[in-house]
Amino acid sequence: MENQILQFRGELDEAKLYYQPSDEFDKTVKTRYEKxxxxxxxxxxxxxxxxxxxxxxxxxxxxxxxxxxxxxxxxxxxxxxxxxxxxxxxxxxxxxxxxxxxxxxxxxxxxxxxxxxxxxxxxxxxxxxxxxxxxxxxxxxxxxxxxxxxxxxxxxxxxxxxxxxxxxxxxxxxxxxxxxxxxxxxxxxxxxxxxxxxxxxxxxxxxxxxxxxxxxxxxxxxxxxxxxxxxxxxxxxxxxxxxxxxxxxxxxxxxxxxxxxxxxxxxxxxxxxxxxxxxxxxxxVKQPWLVGSVEWDRYWIRKAVVWLCNKLEKPVLKLTNRDYNDNGLSELLAWYGSAYEVNIKVFNDLQHTITGWPGGKPNADDSNRPERAEPAQKKVLVFSPHPDDDVISMGGTLKRLVDQSHEVHVAYQTSGNIAVADDEAIRFLSFVKSFAQTHDTNEGNLPSVIEDIRKFLLENKSPGEMDTVEVRRMKSLIRRGEAKAACRFVGLRSKNLHFLDLPFYETGKVKKNPLGKEDVQIIVNLLRKVKPQQIFAAGDWSDPHGTHRVCWEGIYQALQIVKDEEWMEDCYVWLYRGAWQEWDLDEIQMAVPISPEELQHKRNAILRHQSQMESAPYMGNDSRLFWQRSEARNRATANLFNKLGLAEYEAIEAFVRFIV
Structure with a gap:
């Protein structure tokens, strides 16, 4: 049962879904709320x-x-x-x-x-x-x-x-x-x-x-x-x-x-x-106890209690028998006998997800902690679909892992070049042009390359037209430089940064190629090189551009290839969110508190990605800047824990464990 609870809701392997669709649904149950x-x-x-x-x-x-x-x-x-x-x-x-x-x-x-x-x-x-x-x-x-x-x-x-x-x-x-x-x-x-x-x-x-x-x-x-x-x-x-x-x-x-x-x-x-x-x-799907019986395992118990707390605006330990009976949860009471028993179970379950040691706390009892105490210093591999998802989604945790002496690697899966606005590229181009005019360079063809790029961006490019190879290369370098700056800011060593530039992404268009064997092999090679004890990957697959989902699929396929190798026996996989959405509180399995100072530090790391501020063409459906979205989500998660009667924190980054 415990392994089943740890499995992530929405995983690609349908056999591991929390909610399993079935052809055997009772039509009356199916349509009771649906018109x-x-x-x-x-x-x-x-x-x-x-x-x-x-x-x-x-x-x-x-x-x-x-x-x-x-x-x-x-x-x-x-x-x-x-x-x-x-x-x-x-x-x-x-x-x-x-x-x-x-x-x-x-x-x-x-x-x-x-x-x-x-x-x-x-x-x-x-x-x-x-x-x-x-x-x-x-x-x-x-x-x-x-x-x-x-x-x-x-x-x-x-x-x-x-x-x-x-x-x-x-x-x-x-x-x-x-x-x-x-x-x-x-x-x-x-x-x-x-x-x-x-x-x-x-x-x-x-x-x-x-x-x-x-x-x-x-x-x-x-x-x-x-x-x-x-x-x-x-x-x-x-x-x-x-x-x-x-x-x-x-x-x-x-x-x-x-x-x-x-x-x-x-x-x-x-x-x-x-x-x-x-x-x-x-x-x-979300409140199945309102339409029929539920198999009350750890996942559904937590989900039901969190729902009830939010509906009644009560902390967990103040819920009463009447609260359960009046809101369609009498079946849960029948299983456990009283609100007190259910409340204590869920309160402890939620409390055990909170840890200031995302890599595990050395020399500590880890029986109720989300991560293992040993090895004390782990090899950690963070996959970032774009060159900024790492700091946007888990910048506080990333710094905490570095500060706690883990060997942290970051793998940027795509170049992210199409997310650099033309105006931003022109700004960099102006600098390079001025630099070339005022300094001796060994690049004999640099002025002509600069002029070709300038003419394309300012004079010849039509709306929606694909960038030339040179323009894409320039935009890739802009994003790579920003990623390096952000990682330096959180204390990461440059030798532990891996720019994968997965081929599926490099079409120069919004529409990407399907994930290919070459993409997966690049990820496999990195996994075998690092042999991590912890992997962090993006789980916000509602990225409106689809890149996060494809990047995860590449990781998933790579993990299936290496899952039987000896080093994988000691590897946990954690999924983060933040750029496009956040985990629901009832799904969170590791919650890392972020102090006000750490939140400010995270903001400054995100701001190193200057090309993704106001001028970025792919901000998606949320008009806020990425640092604003990230802080709002982290604070909202902390506030939800607080409302349930747990400790009050400035912000929280949240993770769900994926079972390979």
Whole structure:
């Protein structure tokens, strides 16, 4: 049981999930809080394949009747797995699309249809160019139509859908505003295809694809909610923890124009398809005791008690029998006999997670500590997806490990070069140019290289265009220099810094290559070289750019290769968060208190990454700077412990142990 409790919720190996989706769910339990049917798959990949096969079955069924199959298609990251599986079925299984007519949901406006950011380009790139669909059966909104003609164009698009009797199936994603298509909050149930202004949050979510928020179009052409409702069947997909809050609103709350996806509650044939992270906020996942019986192990006991404390705003040791009985937890009392017994168990469990010795306290009883006392000085390997995630997410712990005489190594998995804004590169370029003009250098071609870079950045680069090799190299060096400066500040030795520059990342574009054998082997080689007793890695896989998840996958695959080697028998793997999200308190297994002085020190380390301050193009969905996010999350975690009746700290960095 203990090993089961230690396993991380959401691990890639579905057999180790805390919450295990099952085909045997009782439908009444499944929908007690949910107003639409929702199926939860262990991974996004499995969910996407299921949707693809539903589409394929419909295409085949229509083909047998010599009928056209009219599909409504979506864009963005969500349906990529669906399209990849459809392409595979076409190439390997002979699935034909000759009877398919497609209508896409939306397109940015204005938008050059051949631009890499356009949905016309996207659909060709991921689907249409790889299947046998006739080109005249493809319909994607035209981002180049004139403003004068936009009204008639939208009316004609709507009429063309109607001419086929509406859509046989519409697939959807869901935006964090609750939009479907680009029907932003405020859209009406009977709305039709039209031009619409984009919500600020939607534009921020798209900023990564346009190299900055200021380059994202402010409007889009979109099918209306009413247009979508004409589809005979609707499948809405959502992947990742970032979508969990809005999925809960759409599924469990009432219909509202503030969450356009909630309108789907009125549709006669709608289905949500979710992965485990996107379903995390649903009642049946987060508070399953409210919908049925629970197998009360350590994980669920802690989760239930923390939930009850937060709901009633009470510390753990003040919860009463009545509190449990009145809030759906009488079953837990029946197991343990009284609130007192449960309270003491959970209080001690939470208290034992707190330690000022993240590498283990030498010569101490470690039976109730998260880390081992021996060896007293450990080899520690910290993996950082980008060159700043280490100090952002665990800067206080990193310094504590160094100060407590552990041999600390940091491995920067990617160069992070696309996250350097052009203005920042130009600033460095100006310095180098001035330096070259006023000093003798041995670089005979340096002035010409500088001039080439200058012309590209200031004169020739178009919005969203990929940087040249030289520009990417320069931006990589900027980030590498910042990482070295931050590590020097926390006391790390430069010889223990490892810049892996994993090949999957080096495309020069937001879209990366799939993780490859070469990426994994680079990580394996480093693991075998260092032979760490502790590994720290990023567990905030809702990074909107996907890099954190891919970097973890590389580590995971590498660990599977080396897990039977002798040194791995004495190695703990810890997952941190901080750049994009934080661990829930009921999941934390090691909590490292950070003093006010240490928090200030951490801030100063983060500030060494100057290119990632205001001018960074990939700040994500949070408008705060990274040091502000980090401090707010660390303080919030400490405050949660305090509210539960534990010690009061300035800040806390949190970790979850992963069992290899």
């Amino acid at each position: 639409m049917p929702a199926d939860i798959f262990a991974t996004a990949e499995k969910g996407a394949k299921w949707v693809a096969h539903e589409i394929a079955n419909l295409i085949k069924e229509k083909a047998e009747k010599n009928d056209p199959c009219v599909l409504g298609l979506a864009t963005g990251a969500t349906p990529l797995g669906v399209y990849a599986e459809l392409v595979r079925m076409h190439k390997e299984e002979g699935l034909s699309f000759k009877n398919v007519i497609t209508f896409n949901l939306d397109e940015y406006y204005p938008m050059n249809n051949k631009s890499a950011q356009s949905y016309n380009y996207y659909m060709d790139d991921v689907l249409f160019n790889h299947i046998d669909i006739p080109r005249d059966q493809i319909n994607v909104p035209d981002g180049e139509v004139s403003k004068e003609g936009i009204f008639n164009y939208c009316s004609e698009y709507e009429a063309k859908i109607d001419s086929f009797g509406g859509l046989d199936m519409q697939i959807l994603g869901i935006g964090r505003t609750g939009h479907i298509g680009f029907n932003e909050p405020g859209s009406q149930l009977d709305s039709k295809t039209r031009l619409i202004m984009l919500d600020a949050l939607t534009r921020r979510d798209a900023a990564k694809d346009f190299n900055g928020l200021n380059k994202v179009p402010k409007a889009a052409i979109t099918m209306g909610v009413g247009t979508i409702f004409k589809a005979k069947r609707v499948i809405l997909m959502a992947w990742g923890e970032g979508k969990a809050p809005i999925v809960k609103k759409a599924l469990e709350e009432g219909q509202s124009d503030s969450v356009p996806a909630s309108y789907l509650q009125r549709h006669s044939d709608v289905q949500f398809v979710l992965d485990v992270p996107s379903a995390n906020e649903l009642t049946r």
